[in-house]
Amino acid sequence: MTQPIYQNVLLVESEAATTRLLLEVLAARGIRGTVARDLKTADERFEQGRWNLVITDLDVPGTGLEVVRRIKSREPELPVVMLAARPPVETTVRAMREGCVDFLVKPLERRVLEDLLDRLVPNHPVATAQAAETDGRCLYRMVGRSQNLCRAVALANKVAPTSVPVLVCGESGTGKELFAHLVHHASRRSPGPYMRVNCAAISEALLESELFGHERGAFTGAVVQRKGRFERANGGTLLLDEVTETGPRLQAELLRVLEQQDFERVGGSQRISVNVRIVSTTNRDLAAMAKAGRFRTDLYYRLAGVRIDIPPLRHRKEDIPPLVWHFVNQFAQETQRPIAQLDPEMMEAFYQCDWPGNVRQLRNVVRTALIFGGGEVLSLAEAPWLQAELAPGGDEPRPASLRLRDVERRTILEALRITDSHQVKAAELLGITDRTLRDKLRRYRQEPYRGETGEKRWLKAPA
Secondary structure, eight states, X not given: OEEOOOOEEEEEOOOHHHHHHHHHHHHHTTOEEEEEOSHHHHHHHHHHSOOSEEEEETTSTTTTTHHHHHHHHHOTTSOEEEEESSOXXXXXXXXXXXXXXXXXXXXOOHHHHHHHHHHHOOOOOEEEEEEEEEXXXXXXXXXXXXXXXXXXXXXXXXXXXXOOOEEEEXXXXXXXXXXXXXXXXXXXXXXXXXXXXXXXXSOHXXXXXXXXXXXXXXXXXXXXXXXXXXXXXXXXXXXXXXXXXXOHHHXXXXXXXXXXXXXXXXXXXXXXXXXXXXXXXXXXXXXXXXXXXXXXXXXXXXXXSEEEEOOOGGGOGGGHHHHHHHHHHHHHHHHTOOOOEEOHHHXXXXXXXXXXXXXXXXXXXXXXXXXXXXXXXXXXXXOHHHHHXXXXXXXXXXXXXXXXXXXXXXXXXXXXXXXXXXXXXXHHHHTSOHHHHHHHHHHHHHSOOOTTTSOOOOEEOOO
């Protein structure tokens, strides 16, 4: 099943013809457009949703550049595009200084809008096992259609309508929390609260207060009564992330709460009854830990009413292409770089890699490739350190090309990496002027890297 990714564009526009054209172009790409015809409505719509792009008309009554200022004060990295009919040059310059990424002159051309969306809101179709959203916001998205992934998703859907505790097991970076979201959202408790606590990020003394709350004066600094996560999750689901990081005393307290569904706040004596479903995650072998005496066996059996094992990326490599396109959709707007093809050499390196960091590692690699590369082809040619990192056994990668121009390009990009993108220092390291460096970088951005022969069979964007 291929689904469009959840993308939302806010249109601050009062002119009927322009609004109609914008909505038609967005709809053709599976992108949702929401219209606001004045500043007040734009404020309300902005607070109600999550947006990938804002397009605003300079001539909408009461807006001008105020929409840009308000949006940038709340979400500085959200791209904003300004529209206007025959704007003076000083207005265009001012809009760009306020933070607009582009300024389009009306009447709009469809091709210009499509090019804009390619840069700022890519929407490549992505094979998805399951996804859910609420109020225009994506709750979770299981990208891929491999047998191993679909088996785990099917088990999560089967157990979700029950109240049985669920233990989600998997290596770091596999997406365990996404499955916790799925279990809650697909359950009868979905209207209720969904709370999460990271057991590995909090000391045991503070974790007890975080879970059960405390009374005023229970300890130094407890100046007011505070409800804990169990109490706030009443009627819903509580996620205990990395539950293996709890100590013996807290494990005993957790066992009692799970069995009796009541507890006392720290420093209190009143019994508080709750109805909470527990979902736990771990990146360790909890059964082996229980058997070795490093985790309470009775608590393990209580938590693992149903166990869902999330496959590592190396066991579902057929999901790598849709995951790459998913991350292109997510991060291409940072570089305003439209991606139409994937370099086959890069994909071969991806298939050969064991991905110890799993999906999280792949996400970071794709994001880095987007930032350091240029043109419509996503490759690792401009990020040689990533090639070395992904190479089996840590071997040095074979250069994609030995042409002098490509070697020069890789050397310059390596100098920028070493100097943390400081162009003056990179130029000094290379023995050239910073002006020469800027000219070369400008040319590289306009000429996509084509590898050794310049004639390759590219992997194209999914249709």
